[in-house]
Amino acid sequence: RSVCGRSAPPRMTAAASPSSGAEAPSALPDDGEWAIDSWRRFPALQQPVYPDETALAEVEDRLSRNPPLVFPGETERLKTSLAAAGRGEAFVLQGGDCAETFDDFSTTSVEATFRLLIAQVIAMSYLSGLPIVKIGRIAGQFAKPRSALTEKTADGQEIPSYRGDIIHSSDPSAEARVPDPERLVRAYSQSAAALNMLRALAKSSSSMGDWTDLISTLGGDAQRDLVEKIEDALSFVSACGVAVEGNAAFREPEFYTSHEALLLPFEQALTRYVAAHPSRRGGDATASSKAWWNTSAHMVWVGERTRQLDHAHVEFLRGISNPIGVKVGPTTEPEYLLQILERLNPTNEEGRIMVIVRMGAEKVWRKLPPLLRAVTAAGKHVVWSCDPMHENTIKTASGVKTRPVDLIMNEMNAFFSVHAAEGTVPGGIHLEMTGLRDVTECLGGGESPVSERALADNYQSACDPRLNGSQALEVAIAAGRRLRE
Ligand code: PEP
Ligand code: MN
16 A cells, blocks of 8 residues: 555656656645545546536436446456466456447447357367356447547548547547547447347357357368367267256356446446345345445456556556456566555455556567566466557558557467466456458458458458457467467
8 A cells, every 4th residue: 555655656667657648746646545536636647628527527427327237246256257367277368349339339240249259268268178258348448548649630630539439439520529428328328238239149049069160160271170179079078968058158158348447437437336246135235245346347457558556547446346457568667566456456356456468579578577576476366368469569551550460479479488487377368359250450360361452451440450250269279279288
C-alpha cells in the first residue's frame, strides 16, 4: 500500500508516464479509501470530453439501474480457473476483435468468433492435455485508447482520433467524432444481446464432428493429421463407453467475456455491491459476503496507456473483485510491476491478476526474464499471458496497418522458451482475431498466406489488424504444441 501513500510517491517508469492526454500530477492527490467513484479524484487518461456533462450523468444513472450483464458467481468461477492457469493446471485462450462495432454486429459475427474459439480450444486441449479457459474479447470491447489525439482524413483534414463506437462514430468527419453519451446505452444493449447469443451457443450442443470439420476447414491440409488424431481419440473414448457428446464439458463450454476497462463512467455504472452467491445463503446476502463486482464483463484489463499507479484506471480497478488484466509493454520495469501488483492485489489472491505481456518478437527475449524473476522472487501469484499482437504492428509502404503472422508466432514461441528457461509458468495467450471468413488484415500464415497486395481485399477491422480464422487456428495449434513440451 505504501506505493500510493502520501509519504511514498510512486515511481513512474517511462511506460507508466502518459503517452497522450493529460500530464501526470507532480503530487499525489488525496489517497483516501476506495469508493466506486474515488477514481474521479485522479487524472484519467484517454477519456472523451463530452459536450454535455449533464446528458452523460443522466445516462450513467440510467445504466446503473439496469440489470447486470454478467453475474458475480460466474466471475468468481473464472477466478478459480485463472488460479489453476497460474499454477500450470490450465491454460487461457483470450481472443476476439480489437474493437467491436455497432455496424458489424450480427448473429454471424458473434457466432463466428465463438465457433473459432471453440475449435482452437479443442485443438489446444487435445495437444496439451490441459483444460483451456475460454475468454472472449467480446460483448463489451468498444472503447479504444489511441496514441495520437488526431488523425488525417483521406482529404487531408485533421479530425479527432477514433476511440471506439461506445464514444462516437468512426465516420471520418469532425462532427461524427463528437462524443455522444447515448452510445453507452447502445453498447450496453449490444453487449446484452451478444451475451444472450453466447450463452445460447454455449448451451446448444454442437456435435464433435462439427468441431473437427471446422478445424479441417480452417486448417486445410496442414492440419489433416491433427484432425485425424482428434477423431481417433474421440472414437477411442466412445468405444470405451464414454458419451463424449453428452459430457457437460463438451456440451456446455464455460465461456467468459472481457474488455479493456477504459471508459470509466461506463464501468462504474455497471459495478454493483452484491454477493457472488446470494441464493446459497438463503434470501438476502449478509453484508459480509457482499463485494464490489464489475458486471460489465467477467474479466477486465487495464491497457498499456492507462496503467499509471496514481491515475484513475488503477484506482478504479483496485476496488473491484473481478480478475484484472494488466498489459505490460517493453518499457516495463520490474519495480513498477511489483508496485502495480501490490496496488491491485495487496492480499496476493490467486487468479486475481493476469499479466498480459506485449513486448514484441525481439524485445520479449530481453525484457521478460527480469519481470519473471522479480515476480517469482516476491512470491506473487499471477497468470502470465502472451499478447503477441500489439508490439508487432507495422505499416506497409502504402500505409496499411498490419501484423506479420511470422512475428506473432516468433513472439509467442519466445514467450514459451523464456518461461521454460526461467522455470515459470506460461498461463495463456491473448489474440486479436475474427472468425469471419477470409479477412485479410494480418500478413502471411497458414495454407493460403495473405500477401501485402491482398490486404486490401477484405480489410474490415475498425482498429487493429486481426488474425483470420485459419491464421488464428494456426497460432493456437502452435501454442498447444508448446504446452506439451
Ligand atoms: C488492445 O488490446 O487493443 C490494446 C489497445 O492493447 P494495449 O493496451 O496493450 O496497447
Ligand atoms: Mn488492439
